[in-house]
Amino acid sequence: MDNELLIGLVSISDRASSGVYEDKGIPALKEWFAAALASPWRMECRLIPDEQLVIEQTLIELADTVGCHLVLTTGGTGPAPRDVTPEATLAVAHKVMPGFGEQMRAVSLKYxxxxxxxxxxGVxxxxxxxxxxxxxxxxxxxTLDGIFAAVPYCIDLIGGPYIETNEAVVKAFRPKSAAKPAPN
Incomplete structure (x- = not known):
């Protein structure tokens, strides 16, 4: 469907990907999107180790081959030696969106x-x-509660589907000129 949002969910963890413990990132993302999205969507999920080349290949596959409009990674963003998610993400980026990283940290610093x-x-x-x-x-x-209001308009601007949200969870923000008229 042309108006269906395709979301790639990538959980990055050596231990979860090798079966040492159960991944909790993808289930948390599925639960959040099930509550937050009012328009049609589906997802592609990947559980991979903290390996920069594997992360890069997975991001490229989800963006270029699968055609995801939005890809969310969980894990691998700290200072530990095995945390290479940001490096892999930046390596495949065409544009960097620094406001997303700034806002994600600002949200988390409240907690x-x-x-x-x-x-x-964000890229x-x-x-x-x-x-x-x-x-x-x-x-x-x-984090999603704190940043997702800006995501639908960003997706609009890069050529993706029009995303509508459940306003009780998160209200998508768009300039008035970009909002769809309400049905009569």
């Missing part, structure tokens, strides 16, 4: 002082918006 250690980034690759989210379900929800 934990260690948010300053996060290196999350555009072709017609795909890619955002690095934290790995913990509570932090994923807090």
């Amino acid at each position: 934990v002082p260690t948010a300053i250690l996060s290196r999350q980034v 555009i690759r072709g017609k795909t918006l890619i955002l690095n989210l934290p790995g913990q379900p509570k932090a994923i929800k807090e």
Whole structure:
């Protein structure tokens, strides 16, 4: 469907991808989107290790081959040696969207002082918006609650479908000139 939002969800974790423990990132993202989106959507999910080349290949596949409009990663954004999600994301970017990283950290700093250690980034690759989210379900929800209002208009601007949200969860913001007229 032309008006269906295709979301790529990528959980990046050595231990979860090898079966040491259950991934909690993708279930948290599915739950948030099920509550937040009012327009049609579907998802493509990937669970991969903290390997820069694997992350890059996965992001390229989801953007260029699968055709996702939005790709969200969870995990791998801290200062630890194995945390390479931002490097992989920047390596495949056509445009960097620094406001997303700034806002994600600002949101998280309301909850934990260690948010300053996060290196999350937002980028555009072709017609795909890619955002690095934290790995913990509570932090994923807090971050999406704090940034998603700007995502639908960004998707509009890069040629994606018109996204409508459940305003009880998050109200999409668009300039008046970009909003669809309300049905009569």
